[in-house]
């Protein structure tokens with residue numbers, strides 16, 4: 001039977017091959033905490049996840065979820081925008097971060113969910129690029145379908161294509177206006 005994987009599943013599969021126990025990683029858009037939880041399991045009890053979200057309720061729900069699963073001790077959650085991440089990541093981890101995950105847009109089901117915005121997303125992508133190690137990678141899933149999403153998606157695509165030193169590990173750029181796209185990029189060629 002043919003099953004089509006979601007972009008989230010694809011980004012997780014890539015992360016499974018690249019993230020090692022003990023790594024330090026960032027979830028730039030915590031939301032319901034599914035990516036945060038996945039990352040916490042990948043880095044193990046010697047690693048650490050730093051998570052950012054503007055929505056207080058998302059952070060509260062995720063804290064509870066991670067506690068129930070037993071991985072909260074390896075996660076630090078910040079109720080601030082990812083555009084400030086550089087201030088919050090301990091200096092010793094600059095250029096030591098293995099991965100930064102961006103799942104852009106808004107949180108479905110949340111009334112008045114915060115929505116990621118082109119300007120702040122670009123600031124955060126530049127910070128993420130400075131924070132990752134030579135073996136590190138950034139995963140970005142973007143959504144053109146909602147209001148403001150097309151502009152943000154174009155910004156993400158320009159940011160990737162203007163970044164001449166990057167290597168693209170995975171790219172999906174849908175021809176349909178309403179379907180999400182994805183980039184997974186790193187500083188050096190991908191070798192599993």
Ligand SMILES: C[S@@+](CC[C@H](N)C(=O)[O-])C[C@H]1O[C@@H](n2cnc3c(N)ncnc32)[C@H](O)[C@@H]1O
Pocket residue numbers: 028029030031032033034035036052053054055058080081082083103104105106107108113114115116117120
């Ligand atoms: C698509 S959801 C993320 C889904 C999440 N990764 C998960 O596993 O459930 C996007 C999230 O980005 C958050 N967000 C919006 N603007 C943000 C910003 N400037 N910094 C950090 N998070 C932001 C929203 O509050 C929302 O929770």
